[in-house]
Amino acid sequence: MDAGFPRSVVIYGAGLMGTSFALALKRRPSTGSPVRIYAVDRPDVLQRASLHGAFEGSGESQDVDLIVLAAPVGQILKLLETLEPGRAIILDLGSTKVEICKTAERRRLPFIGGHPMTGSERSGPEAASAELFKGAPFFLCPIASTPGRAAVELEDLIRSIGGTPLQITAEEHDRIVARLSHLPQLVSTLLADYASDHRDLAGPGWKSLTRLAASPFHVWRDILQTSGYLPGELRAFIERLQSLLTALEANDLGEIEAVFRRANRAVSEETRE
Incomplete structure (x- = not known):
């Protein structure tokens, strides 16, 4: 297991959840080199998110070791159809898991479904907080194509931002x-x-x-x-x-x-x- 995981991240969706995840990664205990985090979203959303200083910039072509899908469920499903298998682990933060996990498994992506049981009635990067995941259950739903290292590395990551990881099937979730x-x-x-x-x-x-x-x-x-x-x-x-x-x-x-x-x-x- 890589103690410095992740060193670089792309987050699709710079709203409440995506920006909060970035802030939490930035502020977790040091694991060596600082994590580089990039965001993919509309220019106006990226501009609002930039006020937090959570992202190094925008870009989906970065060579990273973690891809986080923090968009609405429908957009996550579309993104899973465009992403190609590579070295990066793919984690989503969607609120339902069955359809998402089926799509990722069909495409044999290095994917694990995720869902933090936290949030807010507010939306957008303005509502983001590095403390959002503190004390929250964080479901992880492995699939057949989940890399062997992914669950352990993500469990450690979730603990480092204050969450409580729980492995469960997509149907149970x-x-x-x-x-x-x-x-x-x-x-x-x-x-x-x-x-x-x-x-x-x-x-x-x-x-x-x-x-x-x-x-x-x-x-x-x-x-x-x-x-x-x-x-x-x-x-x-x-x-x-x-x-x-x-x-x-x-x-x-x-x-x-x-x-x-x-x-x-x-x-x-x-x-x-």
């Missing part, structure tokens, strides 16, 4: 993330839309629950199209809502209390962790 990330986004968005007429009267509870509703749709369009497990999770959630409604209409407060108690325990356990 998409099932878990549909429940923990994609479903909450829809619930938050729907609640904000449903109660928007009275938002000026809302207290902190409504504001906390609707924070995710500030997320722009262009970020979520591709996620919703490729999140194959989300419809099932949404149906299951609707069934739970229906059960709650049935208990409420029957004045069955014992059933509702049981839900509260399970939720209280879940939140308390998370706080202790």
Whole structure:
């Protein structure tokens, strides 16, 4: 394993995630020579990202040992069709993994799927932070063409920027993330839309629950199209809502209390962790 990995990086996408990844790499403990990081994005995005000083410049033709795809899922899929196998490990940061991993495997790329469970309702390089990955689970999804060294080197890299690497299959990832990330986004968005007429009267509870509703749709369009497990999770959630409604209409407060108690325990356990 190369203790200095990576020495040079190209990041496709200089938005929130790509610029944050670059900043985190720049500020991690020294491994010798400083890492050189280049970005590929629209000129206006690169100009805004340059204010952070995270990138040496732009360019996709650089000879690097790590390529990071930090674009929306649809763009990642297109990029995977254009990249050719080489010495560089390819890591993506997309929020769904099955379609991405299938495409990379079909093209026999030196690829490993990645997804840090972190982010913000804000977007763009202005929202970037070197601390974004601190304490966050960071999924890694190897495929048949993943180089033998890639998983170990990327696990070490993720730890060096404060994340917690977890290896998992693409299918397991998409099932878990549909429940923990994609479903909450829809619930938050729907609640904000449903109660928007009275938002000026809302207290902190409504504001906390609707924070995710500030997320722009262009970020979520591709996620919703490729999140194959989300419809099932949404149906299951609707069934739970229906059960709650049935208990409420029957004045069955014992059933509702049981839900509260399970939720209280879940939140308390998370706080202790």
